[in-house]
Amino acid sequence: MSQTSESTAASAIGATEYQARLDAVFSVARDGLLAVGPDGCILDANPAAAEVLACADLVGREFGLPLVATELVEIDLPPRDEQSRLAEMRVSPTLWAGQPAWLVALREITAQREAERRWQDAEAQQRQILDALQVHLVVVDQHGRIAAANQAWLNFGERRGLPGAVAVGQTHRAAMALRTGGHQADVEAAERGLRAVLGGQAALYEQVYPVQTPTGPRWYLLRATPLQWAAERGAVLLHLDVTDPRQAAISAAEDRLRADVQTALARREAHLERLSRTVPAPTTAASFGQGPLREELPEVWAVLARTFREVLLEAVEDRAFRTAGDRSPLLRHLSEELGTLRGGPRDVIDLYLQALRTFAERSPDVRREVAAEEGRMLALELMGYLVTYYRRHATAGAAGPELDERAEG
Numbered sequence: 434m435s436q437t438s439e440s441t442a443a444s445a446i447g448a449t450e451y452q453a454r455l456d457a458v459f460s461v462a463r464d465g466l467l468a469v470g471p472d473g474c475i476l477d478a479n480p481a482a483a484e485v486l487a488c489a490d491l492v493g494r495e496f497g498l499p500l501v502a503t504e505l506v507e508i509d510l511p512p513r514d515e516q517s518r519l520a521e522m523r524v525s526p527t528l529w530a531g532q533p534a535w536l537v538a539l540r541e542i543t544a545q546r547e548a549e550r551r552w553q554d555a556e557a558q559q560r561q562i563l564d565a566l567q568v569h570l571v572v573v574d575q576h577g578r579i580a581a582a583n584q585a586w587l588n589f590g591e592r593r594g595l596p597g598a599v600a601v602g603q604t605h606r607a608a609m610a611l612r613t614g615g616h617q618a619d620v621e622a623a624e625r626g627l628r629a630v631l632g633g634q635a636a637l638y639e640q641v642y643p644v645q646t647p648t649g650p651r652w653y654l655l656r657a658t659p660l661q662w663a664a665e666r667g668a669v670l671l672h673l674d675v676t677d678p679r680q681a682a683i684s685a686a687e688d689r690l691r692a693d694v695q696t697a698l699a700r701r702e703a704h705l706e707r708l709s710r711t712v713p714a715p716t717t718a719a720s721f722g723q724g725p726l727r728e729e730l731p732e733v734w735a736v737l738a739r740t741f742r743e744v745l746l747e748a749v750e751d752r753a754f755r756t757a758g759d760r761s762p763l764l765r766h767l768s769e770e771l772g773t774l775r776g777g778p779r780d781v782i783d784l785y786l787q788a789l790r791t792f793a794e795r796s797p798d799v800r801r802e803v804a805a806e807e808g809r810m811l812a813l814e815l816m817g818y819l820v821t822y823y824r825r826h827a828t829a830g831a832a833g834p835e836l837d838e839r840a841e842g
Contacts, residue, residue, distance in 0.1 A: 465520075465539035468529040469496045476529050485520060485539045487511050500524050500535045510541065518543040569653075569672035573605050575631055575665050577624075586672070605670065612644050612653070612672070619643075623655055630657045630668050641675065652676045726771075726780045727787075733774065740767055741784040741811070742791055748807040764811065768818035772826070778816060785812040 465482030467475050478491040487510070488494070498508065502525055510518035520541045527536040569586040571579055579601050590599035590611065599608045606624050613619040619642040626638030638657040643650045654673040659666060727734040744763050751758045771780060785808050 462538075465537075465541075467491065467496065467537040467539070468527070469500060469535040469537055470529070471533060471535075473497070473500070476534060482539060485510065485541050487513055496537070498522070500537070502526060507542070510543075516543075519546050567674070571599075571605065571608070571670050571672075572660060572667060573627070573631075573670060574667045577605050577627060577631065579603050579605060579608065580667060613642055614645050616642070626655075627657050627668060627670070630659050631666060633659070633666070641679075650676075652679050725783060726774060726776050727783055730774065737767065737770060738784055738787045741815075742788040745788045745804060745808050745811060748811060749803050752803055752807060760811070761814070764815050765818050768815055768822050771815075771819055772822035776819070778819075781812055781816050781819065784815075785809070 462479055463481055465485035466479045467482050468477040470476050473495050475491045475494050475496055478486075483489050483491055503523075505521045505523050508520055508522050510520050512518060518541060520539045520543075523538045525536050525538075527534055567585055568583075569589060570583040571586050572581040574580045579599070582599065582601060586599060590597070590608075593611055595611055597603070599611065605627060606620060609620045609623045619640070622640055623642070626635070626640055629635035630638050636659065638655075640655045641652060642655065643652055652675050654671075654675045656671045656673065657668050660669045661667075726737070740763070744760050744767070747758055747760060770776075788808055789805060
């Protein structure tokens with residue numbers, strides 16, 4: 434309010450009543466209020482001003498600061514207990530006892546600024562902790578846009594040469610497209626999971642996806658959980674590198690499966706041995722003193738190995754495209770070939786290992802892992818057909834002499 438406006442107001446209600454109202458405001462105001470004359474001397478001050486300025490006798494003292502009608506400015510207050518203090522000051526023109534003066538409002542903000550400083554320190558400390566984590570961490574808002582990210586997340590974008598694609602303000606979908614090399618299925622799955630978390634339909638979403646790197650594929654676990662701040666709902670997303678534990682789990686599973694295969698082979702070889710004692714003719718290559726087929730008949734072995742490899746390739750492709758092919762006829766045919774050649778369990782294992790070696794030379798890690806899993810199942814199935822072949826021929830051989838005797842009779 435200008436001094437002209439103040440004069441008009443004072444004239445309208447009377448100078449005495451106007452002053453009484455100012456005095457009433459002075460007495461109850463929580464902020465420090467001072468009336469300062471044109472010469473810079475304090476004309477009046479309320480108790481709150483005495484508290485803010487740490488001085489009980491302010492009237493008559495020189496205020497000591499430039500008086501210009503401005504917006505809020507921060508000023509230093511006299512220290513208290515050797516501690517520095519701050520205040521916000523606002524100056525506006527007024528009338529005091531019918532004379533032009535300045536109305537100075539003071540509000541101490543020492544505690545507020547200290548709280549802000551502590552908050553900033555805590556935020557900086559949290560930032561340092563987050564940046565020290567190797568896990569890629571990002572916070573998104575309710576629209577799926579990146580609101581914050583740690584240094585590991587940002588470094589990933591820099592290594593890919595596209596730091597802007599993972600920066601604050603970008604969508605998580607765009608970042609996933611960069612991370613997965615544009616693999617649409619992984620990008621769409623992550624987007625659906627994130628939307629479910631943001632929409633409150635899910636409290637947790639997890640997804641494992643591959644990231645291609647110069648040293649080979651790395652596997653990451655995306656874990657999204659809801660985050661509520663103010664009136665907005667967002668989400669915290671962690672991208673955890675699970676390559677090493679995943680490889681360890683696969684190795685452990687392979688060891689268990691290998692042990693299961695060896696146990697199954699031992700049982701079936703024992704069964705074949707029992708069957709071989711019921712017929713005059715031997716039933717396995719080992720019974721003849723014959724070596725592995727790959728050494729005794731290398732050309733025939735190459736054909737058998739190629740057949741098994743083609744069957745395994747079909748199984749791997751079916752798994753990749755989530756189709757279901759029937760490979761039983763091919764495996765039965767292969768068992769007939771092995772049986773005719775007096776092949777045994779060792780030859781089945783050799784077929785399996787030869788196929789894996791081929792995959793190891795020509796396929797990426799992920800495909801080799803799938804081939805190892807599918808190959809074990811095919812080897813067990815082929816072994817079962819081979820046992821059936823020998824059992825069938827052993828039974829026919831045992832019944833033959835009885836039929837001959839009946840014919841002679």
